[in-house]
Amino acid sequence: MKDSKPKHVGDFEFLVLTAILRLSDQAYGVAISREIEQRTGRSASFGAIYTTLDRLKKKALVSSRLGEATQERGGRSKTLYSVTKLGLESMQLSLGALRRMIDGVEALQ
Amino acid sequence: MSRPKPPRISQFVWSLILPCSIRDSLLGDIEEEFARIADSQSAVRARRWYVKELLRSAWAVLSWRFVTSLVTRALLAAATGFAAIYLFEFIAFDWVFGDALRGTASVYGDVSKVVAFGSSELFISGLVAGSAATLLSRTDGSQLWVMSALTLAGFLIGYSIYHAFAMPELMSVKLRLSLMMLKVPFVLLGAWAGASMFSRCFAPAR
Known part of the structure; x- marks a missing residue:
């Protein structure tokens, strides 16, 4: 049985999860990569995005479904991702920890 | 176009x-x-x-x-386990008892070897327990593990060469098999430690 307790996520995992939430039902590799780059300036390879997505899926923090296949993708389908309830709880856990850590640190105010 | x-x-x-x-x-x-x-x-x-x-x-x-990949993890882990065992055999057998054992042919026998190897197994169990504790803790010990892995690899190469050229004629097949069986639980523990070590050192950035 999979552990259904929320767990802390790494910083890149957090970025990917946030990008998925922002993109709603259009969250797939290219869009996630673009969203992260536009909002953080951090350029991530598709390899890094997909390895992270695979890890998140194994932890049951995201779920996936197949989208449409287009000609510009060489007839290949998109895999669309969404954040699960456990994923959302894990994000809140990590965000809460970060907020408590920086709370009162003057240099970061 | x-x-x-x-x-x-x-x-x-x-x-x-x-x-x-x-x-x-x-x-x-x-x-x-x-x-x-x-x-x-x-x-x-x-x-x-x-x-x-x-x-x-x-x-x-x-x-x-x-x-x-389970296969590559298992292979790497087993290699790490063996490396750790050989390191401690090397220390116990060659460094601690080596000079005394080399003195006469009578003490350079199977019983002495079993004592030496037995003590080395104790060392390795301590190492594996320590490794397990380190790996289970939430602190990042990746740098330490990279250094340890390099050291172990060096010792493994050195000891393998020694083992290949100096040991075969001194040990009976039965004793070798017994020692191999003794090592199994330690190899398994070492395997687990190695797999965890590897996944911590070389996993893609989180």
């Missing part, structure tokens, strides 16, 4: 390194981005981007495949 296509050789390399579960999605994503760059900039830039993206992603994908 026909739409430019990604370099075939790169596509072939991608199809080799990508696991089936994500191959189609990732190749589709890359082809989509390639088409976007080719349309908005130029085919040459798109091709350059494609090769660059392949190189950037290769490390992440390969290490991920290596880490998530």
